[in-house]
Amino acid sequence: MSGNFRVRRPASPPSGAAGSAASLTSARFPHPRQDHLDADARREAASKGYLPGKSKSNFPPGGLNLTSGEVKLLIGIVLVAAAVRLYRISRPNSVVFDEVHFGKFASRYIKTQYFVDVHPPLAKLLITLAAFLFGYDGHFDFKDIGNPGTILLDSPLIFFTSLSIFSWVGFCNEDKHKPFTESWWTWLILSGLSLGAVVSCKWVGLFTIATVGLSTIYQLWILITDIRVPPTLFLRHFMARAICLIAIPLIFYMTMFQIHFMILGSSGEGDGFMSSEFQHTLGGRGMHDTFADVAVGSQVTIRHVNTQGGYLHSHPSVYPGGSKQQQITLYPHRDANNDWRVVNTTHVDPPSNFNAPNGLRYLVPGMRIKLNHINTDKMLHSHDIRPPVSEVEFQNEVSGYGAPGFQGDANDEWIVEIDELASRDSRDREAVKRIRTLRTKFRLRHALTGCYLFSHKVKLPEWAFEQQEVTCNKNAVRANSLWFVETSMHPDLPDDAPKVNYRLPGFFAKFLELQQVMWTTNAGLTDRHLFDSRPESWPRLRRGINFWVKDHRQIYLIGNATVWMLSTLAVAAYITFRGLLILREKRGYKDFNNSTVVKYDNLCGFLFMGWALHYGPFFIMGRQLFLHHYLPALYFAILLFCGVFDFLTSKLRPKIRLQIAAVLCILVIWNFSKFSPLAYGTPWTKKSCEAAQWGKHWDFSCKDFLDDYSQYNAVGAPPTPTDGAIRVIQTTMSDPFRGQVVVEDKAAANQKDLKVDEGESTSVYIPKAEPGRDIFAEAPVKDIRSQDMPQPPKAPAAVVVEMKQISSVIPEPVVQKEYAAKDEKSKDEKPNVEKAETEQVQIQTAPASSVPVEDNEGVDPVIPPAAPADEPQKAEVKEHGPLGEADAAAEKVALELYPEEAD
Incomplete structure (x- = not known):
């Protein structure tokens, strides 16, 4: 056996180990040569002690994995970035783009007023913290548009x-x-x-x-x-x-x-987006206990179940079209105009076990009722007339109809239907048998037409204060036709009668509800914007976003074209390279046995995955999108370019790699310098601007710049309107979250040679703030309080007029012709609602003895006070001759309604 035994050679040391260092050194080169190793390999070798003269502390094995030189380079980059970011951050001294939203959110945080946004709160909390630490009190209104260097979430x-x-x-x-x-x-x-x-x-x-x-x-x-x-x-x-x-x-x-x-513990503008239970956790929105039973004669407030629980509401204003009767809307806040009284219209009481000994008649399924609006004394009414916005055949208008002393007609009657599935409540088993406050969900079916009282997320125009539309829908979706009684009061109920109140939700219930509201609101932002764009155009930098224009200066969001194009090329290069590797593997090549290929494939593959995940999902989004939505994906694309550059230059000498990197850095700096006037809002000339429009879709307006830099010394007025600008008009009723903003230049207005037309403010030429972040796009206007009911004038008792009851549509009053004339003139002009509300409509039956009786709708029958019994009535005989305009219209409608009386 000893003769067959062979002594093994000692194992070779690992590559780069001390034992092999001699092969890398010589008398001329006493130090180990490391040119054949990349940075990662040198770190790994040094951490294991394989490279003489290099301590392990200089090459940590994990974590940051940065050398002292790389740390210095990182500090330098941070300082340069800070200088670029903070330069001219206070100019211009106004607000820009989404700052109009996020600045207000910071104000509401400081004022503790509840609001709703489509984004989670961390970034806004950081903005609020900075504002609070520097003494901001939350009273700036953020109405003017200005610089993008501050309050944004990106x-x-x-x-x-x-x-x-x-x-x-x-x-x-x-x-x-x-x-x-x-x-x-x-x-x-x-x-x-x-x-x-x-x-x-x-x-x-x-x-x-x-x-x-x-x-x-x-x-x-x-x-x-x-x-x-x-x-x-x-x-x-x-x-x-x-x-x-x-x-x-x-x-x-x-x-x-x-x-x-x-x-956000106090009530605010975002209340209307949340459920009733959520709203009552906010300060100022709590509710006292209310009676659990609802009976005939009860004074109630009725809320919609589905659309954030707005109140069934009415006010003295009338519809400008259709029946021209009193408006019925959905209003998100408490108001005296939300109060209704239940009136029974059932001739024969249905069998019921719920009639209390004191004679109260509770509301049960199948009961016919009327709802009387307490402040205006109108009945909830519907008829076969199309609504003002949802003008489709299966939708009927809902209005307020009637007058004091007038009993109304059958179009005022509604049938109660309890939804047993939605009303099941372990706390109140009677909720499915009769109407119970807060517990019972019910529908109201119109007695004559069979349609259901209905509301959806559709706003009425400004003449209805942009409140939510209420209709009577023949094909009503169940969720949008459910209602419940929030408060109930009855004079005959004793104080110790059963009472109920909201069950306040805990944190998890509020958290989940807010996530749902954020999701639905974000998905609903589908309106188009002047500077929106689609994802396929982002990698090509097809167009930017115009933020601000004033004093012949602009701020326009456009990326650094050098960085943008290099990052896009890196994405294309990796896709191409990875595809070639797959094809070569199929043909038998062993590229993936190469450790260098595997290392760069893992690195670039991770970065490409990050780019794709931050970019691809936007293609399936139907909401409004902008160029800034590409910024997270751009971050990964830039890192991917660094990986591709490192791989492509890995075989070059270090000095050559450094020179190439320096050239690219110079190009990036030059590109930024060339377009810096669009970033900082500094002076620029038309010639320089036109030379910088490399892309045909880069739509920053060069016409707004001056011809020479010396002309900017005398600039003190807003720019003159040009074809390439966007005109901004100030409106009288502007939505604080939507609409175009006017930035006034007071210094220019004081100039003698500046002429401003009366009724039109000095304006600059800017786009409106991004409505993609306008979460109140489908919410009623919160700052406008519902209109109070004016007191009717008292008519003299001795004056008597001829009466003829008309129980349907009353002829169009003269004041309503103002709306018709305006509609024919321009659809964009809004009717003067305030004027129409204050004027009193009179239907004259005797020219010499007409009585001014209040009729805000212009459609209800005029019921004058009855004459005393002991005073003989003096009926005046109408003279023969041509009828006046109002009399002729009334006569025509009367003949259509009562043809049997034509003789």
């Missing part, structure tokens, strides 16, 4: 996106070195907190979570397919990632909403 979003990826890369480096160490846990927990922060700024952060999540799944897949990893070790890895990457982000996200609820 900067915090990009910061937390980059922090998440930075933390995750640090964790991956630690995981390769040694898992479950203190540093390993630190990076993993920091990754989870960063993911929670990015999703708490915007829901776009979910794409970042998806990016890290897919990378985590890949890591776990590698572990579970490795037969050397025992199941217990795999379980530890799985549980650690589940806790830190799922539980911690979720807890962080919910904590931000808890802070949001704690600060």
Whole structure:
């Protein structure tokens, strides 16, 4: 056996080890040559002690994995970025684009007034914190449009996106070195907190979570397919990632909403978006206990179930078209015009066991009732006339009809139908048998037409104060035709009668409800905008967003074309390279056995996945989109370019790589410098602007700039209107969350040679604020209080007029012709509602003895007070001759309604 024994050669040391260092050194080159190693290989070798003269502290094995030189470079980049960001941040000294929204949100945080936004609260809380620390009191209205360098959510979003990826890369480096160490846990927990922060700024952060999540799944897949990893070790890895990457982000996200609820404890403009139970958790919205029973004669307030629970509401204003009767709307706030009285119209009482001993008659299914509006004394009424907005055959108008002393007609009658499924309540089993306050959900069916009282998220025009439309729908969706009684009062109910109140929701119920409201509101932002764009145009930088124009200066959001194009080319290069690798593998090539190819494929593949996840989902979104939605994806594309550049230049000498990188940096700086007037709003000339319009769709207006820089010294007035500008008109009733804003230049207005037409303010030429963030687009106007009911004038008792009852449509009054004339003139002009509301409509039957009786609708029969019994009535005989305009119209309608009386 000894003769056959062969002595083995000692194992060769690893590449780069001390034993092999001699082959890399010589008398001429005493130090080890490292040119053949890339930076990652040198770090790994140094961390294991394979490179002489390099300590392990200079090349840490995981975590940051940065050398001292790279740290200095990083500090330099941060300082340059801060200088670019803070330069001229106070100019111009006004507000821009979405600042009109987010600035107001900060004000409401400071005032603790509740509001609703489509984005989570973290970024707005950070803005509020900065404002609070510097003494802001929340009283700036943010009406004027100005600089984009301050109050926007995109900067915090990009910061937390980059922090998440930075933390995750640090964790991956630690995981390769040694898992479950203190540093390993630190990076993993920091990754989870960063993911929670990015999703708490915007829901776009979910794409970042998806990016890290897919990378985590890949890591776990590698572990579970490795037969050397025992199941217990795999379980530890799985549980650690589940806790830190799922539980911690979720807890962080919910904590931000808890802070949001704690600060916004008072009632505000966002109340109308939330359920009734939610609203009553806010200060100033609490409700006293109310009677549980609803009976004939009860004074009630009725709320809609589905559309954020607005109140059934009426006010003295009339519809400008249709029947021209009193408006019925849905109003989101408490008001005296929400009060109705239940009137019974059933001739034969149905069998019921709910008639109390004191004679109260409770509302049960099948009962016919009328609803009398207490302030205006009108009945809830419907007829076969189309509504003012939803003009379709299956929709009927709902109006207020009647007058004091007038009993109305059958079109005022409604039949009660209880929805048993929605009314099931373990706390009140009687809710499915009769109407119970807060517990019973019911429908009101019109007795004559069979349609159901209905409301949906459709706003009426300004003549109805932009409140929500109420109709009578023959094909009513169940959810939009359900109502409930919120308050009930009856003079015959004793004080100790059963009472009810809202059950206040806890944190989780409020949290889930707000998520649903944010989702539905965000999905509803589908209106077009002048500067919106679709995802397919973003990588090409097809167009930007015009933020601000004033004093012959502009702020226009446009990306750095050099950075943009290089990042887009990097995406295309990786797709092409990866496709070639797949084809070569199919043909038998072993490219994936090359460690360099595998390393760069893993790096670029992760970054490409991040780009695709932050870019692709926007293609399936139907909402309004802008160029700034591409910024998170652009971040990954820039990192991908760095990876592609490193791979393509990996075979070049370090000095050549550095020179190429320097040339690219110079191009980026030159590009930024060339377009800096559009970033800072500094003077620019028309010639320079036209030379910078590289893309034919770059629609910043060069006509607004001056011909020479010296002309800017005398600029003090707004720019003269040009063809390339966007005119902004000031309106009398502007929605604070929608509409175009006028920025006035007081200095220019004081100039003697500046002539401003009367009724038109000095304006600049800017686009309106982005309505994509206007969450109140479908909400009623909150700042306009419902109109009070004017007191009717008292008519002299001695004056008597001839009466003839007409129980349907009354002829068009003279004052309503103003609306018709305006509608024919222009659809864009709004009728003067205030004028129509104050004028009193009179239907004269005797020219010499007409009585001014209040009739705000112009359609209800005029019922004068009866003469005393002891005084003989003096009926005046109408003279023969041609009828007046109002009399002729009344006569025509009377003949149509009562043809048997034509003789």
